[in-house]
Amino acid sequence: MSQSINDHMGRPVVVVTGIGIVTSLGEGKEDNWKALIAGQSGISKISRFPTEGLRTQIAGTIPWQGDGMFFPPAHSISLAKKSAVEAIEQAGIGSRGSFPGSMFVAVYPAETNWGQRMDVYNRADGGDSEGYERILKNVNKGDFREYYRMYQFGSIAEHLAAEFGPRGLPISLTTACASGATSIQLGVEAIRRGDTEAALCIGTDAEICEEMVVRFTLLSALSTQNDDPQGASKPFSRTRDGFVMAEGSATLVLESHESAKARGAKILGVVRGTGERADTFHRTRSKPDGSAIIDTITRSMADAGMAPEEIDYINAHGTSTPENDKMEFLALSAALGDALDGTPISSNKSMIGHTLSAAGTIEAAISLLTIEAGVIPPTINCHEQDPNILMDVVPNVKREHVVNSVMSNSFGFGGQNVCLIFSSEPA
Amino acid sequence: MSTEQSEVWVTGIGLVSSLGEGLDAHWQQLAPGNTPTPSIDTDNQAPFPVHPIVDFDISTQIPKRSDQRQMGKWQHLGTYAAGLALDDAGVSHNPDLLAQTNMIVAAGGGERDLEVDSAIMATLAQGDQEDPGTYLNNTLMSELRPTLFLAQLSNLMAGNISIVHGVTDSSRTFMGEEMAGVSAIETAVGQIRHGQGELFLVGGAYIAERADMTMLWEFGHALWSGQQGSVWDRRDTDGGMVMGSAGAFLVLESKEHAEARGAQPYARINSVVAGRCNRQAGEAQEVAEDLLEQIADRIPSGPLPVLSGCCGVQPQLNEELEFLKGLSAREIDPVLRGVTTVLGNTLEAQFPVNVILASLAISKGAFFDPFDDTGVEQEFSGQPEQVLISNWGHWRGESLALVDKPDVPLRGQD
Incomplete structure (x- = not known):
């Protein structure tokens, strides 16, 4: 009895009772899952x-449905609301406008977009002045409270x-492309230390605009295979040339197992463990020996109390950049050893693209759907696997597999690295 | 899981602000008998005054030029102050300690290239581009520096702290203006109490001399452009805030961990509580009352030093003041200091700054003289045993914290 309430380290077991998801593949778990197992981009x-x-x-991208010019934070909020409503309804927790727990939101750092900046600049109050002098004159006289x-x-x-x-302050966080996973980590930690019985972990990112595309381009991070959009995200392929930016949101409702059982909630899975290790090597690259990532993976298994052989499937970061996919393979080989052979691994980003701040939450949601269905979504666009990446990447076609x-x-x-381990409902 | 909760000690401090660099420089200005001289620049962001950051020599904390070039001034300041805190705690250059140091940074974002922005705005406003979209794309592609994005990214302050100082356990970056600083320390305290880490580096930085940020606050007409003076002077006005600059980091540590390595505390963090509301009239005050209820049994009656982060925006100023005066109903006699009068609103760094100033007062055994002459702030004599921090966001979030004196010899005493 107490075994399922507390984990191997005597901490409260953390379970998932609600999942919501919105991506360029569709709205809701059902539509996303259908597209994922069909291998759609x-x-x-x-x-x-x-x-x-x-x-x-x-x-x-996900079409902007607001009035007027594109307003990135409004788009991110709108997607997050959709995924959160789906997750909260499934969990059947709390009441409308009252979530009985903490909230952790993985989100990109806001900056005023060009449309809004020009809206301010083009007002007349600044007279002949230019630059930010004009901006400050215009904002001082105008009404920009919405901004x-x-x-x-x-x-x-x-x-x-x-x-x-939610209870307390909402926590707004960013750890770049690990943000979504960090939001789940923070929720797990808060429940384990008894701060809260439940956590609403949301990842949302809908900021695709001119400047963001340029910024990632200048770091040589993006695929330029414009002629074949659906074929451009090709994790683990020999010809991969960068990631494809994407928009989306996902939400997980986390609860202590005790609280979920007490209210008779359906348990969708368990967050067994989390691991993290910051890298010191470079602002955009991992240590060449992969030691920080290896440590991250090893720590997640130690936290979960699991051996490499007990991992049935790996939901890869798999961005489709030359660097990431190579390093992820190197680190997994070192951390899992022989157990990596025969462990299927696939990248949802081959279909969804890279949803940046939301990716960790979206992929956690899909990991749990994978456990439920016993079907592994494929890595699409894998027609010529990188010969140096020796993993079973579930190429192109879904696979039935007990997970x-x-x-x-x-x-x-x-240098942000996070690894999460999920499992099916505790016995 | 142990139900025994660890005490949380402040064992390292790094502070750079508009008043100076280092704890000693701040104590020289703030010690009883001294009158701090706020540093204010009225031209840089005219018509809005700001408290500019003092000059600091980045090479002492960020020795590699290759590292220096990857950051803007905001990341320099945070990385610098974090280095001061690690040095102060005796954690720097100790690989074993650095590998178990967890980091929570309260961050906004780094500097934009205002010259590129200005050139694009001027061209687009003329409206003579045949294809403004293509012009924008081409100009951004050719004018933005590749490293600029990294200097702007919020979590790259933490990233640079890892790279430059070698902090390698967990690394989290919280956003959300003043409340990011509150959540960062609240979370670290919770983690230490429950054995989810014994050693934390927590803090943030803000630089007020930035037109892109001035624009953001004035979108909401939140800035003060009136006469200089005490924040409490704005009681009978429409209010507004003066932004300030600071890099403020703390090393927080469990008592057991600190004692095992012979580290002395400045002070102990007794509690941090926080909440939010939509700021309808009176709501923030109600939230603060609820927060007070949670910690009231830890506060003895009698005179209580209070550091308020009140930034001057209305009607929160009047509500916070009313709330604080209402402490007298619990037989607590609040002795207020409006910190923004001398430092401005240092935003993400504000709550860390207030915890640092509270720790300073406790470790020195003396509270600061009043910062104003409007009669709101009274004299305090004697040695502060507790300092209450009241920290509300200019837009959202209310928080209270209690910093007190652990029962061991303290650092920083003469």
Whole structure:
């Protein structure tokens, strides 16, 4: 009895009772899952803004449905609300506008977009002045309270807190492309230390605009295979040339097993363990020996109390950049040893693209759906696997496979490495 | 899991602000008998005054030029202050300690290239581009430096701290203006109490001399452009805040861990509590009352030093003041200091700054003289045993914290 309430280290077991997801593949778990196991791509030519002059002209955007010009934080909030509503309804927890636990929101760092900046600049109050002198004159005279409420670094999480009513302060966090996984880590830690019985872990990222495409392009991070948008994200392939930016959101409702059982909630899976180790090597690259990532993976297994042989499937970070996929293989080989042979691994990013701050949450959601279905979504666009990446990457076609446990990796710029392990319902 | 909760000690401090660099420089300005001289620049962000950051020599904390070039001033400041805190705690250059140091950074973002912005705005505003979209794409592609994005990314302050100082356990970056600093320390305290880490580096940085940020605050008409003076002077006005600059980091440590390595504390973090509301009239005050209820039994009656982060935006100023005066109903006699009067609103760094100043007062055994002459701030004599921090966000979030004196010899005493 107490075994299922506390884990191998005597901490409360943390379970998942609600999942919500929105990506370029569709809205909701059902539509996303159908597309994922069918091997569909959500990537297309960017139509939100002119792409003339950009090296990368493709992305997994989700159509902006607001009035007027594109307003990135409003788009991110809208997607997050959809995924959170789906997760909260499935969990059947709390009441409308009152979530009985903490909230952790993985989100990109807000910056005023060009449309809004020009809206301010073009007002007349600044007279003949130019640059930011004009901007400051115009804001001083004008009314831009909506921008004030939307463009602060905490704005997205604040709007979600106002909507869903969690306890305490909402935590707005970024660990670059590991953010979504970090939000789950923080939720797990808060429940384990008894701060809260439940946590609403949201990842949301819908910021695809001219400047973001340029910034990632200047770091040589993006695929430029514009002629074949659906074929451009090709993790583990010999001809991979970068990731494809995408938009999306996912939400997990986490609870202590005790609390979930007490209220009779259906348990969708267990967060068995989390691991992390910051890298010191470089701002955008891992240590060449992979030691920080290896340590991250090893620590997640120690935290879960699991051996490499007990991992049934790996949901890869698998970005499709030359560097990431090579390093992820190197680290997994070292951390899992022989157990990596015969352990299937696939990258959801081959279909969804890289949803950046939301990716860790989206991939956690898909990891849990994989356990439930006993079907592994494929790595699509893998027609010529990199001969130096010797893993079973479930190429192109889904696979039926009993999956009781999943390892999900997330790595980000700034030396951010997080590994999560999920398993099916505790006995 | 152990139910025994660890005490959380402040064992290292790194502080750079508009008043100076280092704890000693701050104590020289703030010690009883001294009157701090706020540093204010009225031209840089005119018509809005700001407290500029003092000059600091990055080469002493960020020796490699290759590292220096990868950052802007905001990341320099944070990485610098973090280095001061690690040095102060005796953690620097100790690989074993650094490998178990967890980091929570409260961050906004780094500097934009304002010249590129200005050139694009001027061209687009003329409206004579045949294809403005293509012009924007081409200009961004040719004018933005590849390293600029990394200097802007919020989590790259933590990333640079890892690279430059070698901090390699967990690394989290919280956003959300003033409340990011509160959540960072609240989370670290919770983790230490429950054995989820024994050693933490926590803090943030903000630089006020940035037009892109000035724009953001004035979107909400949140800035003060009136006469200089005490924040409490804005009681009968529409209010507004003066932004300040600071890099503020703390090393927080479990008592057991600190004692085992012979580290002395400045002070102990007794509690951090925080909440939010939509700021309808009176709501923030209600949240603060609820927070107070959670920690009231830890506060003895009588005179209590209080550091308020009140930034001057209305109606929160009047609500916070009313809340603080209401402490008297619990037989607590609050002795207020409005920290923004001397330092401005240092945003993500503000709560860390207030915890540092509280720790300084406790370790020195003396509280600061009043910062204003409006009668709101009273004299305090005697040795502070507890300092209450009241820290509300200019837009969202309310928090209270209690910093007190552990029962061991303290650092920093003369």
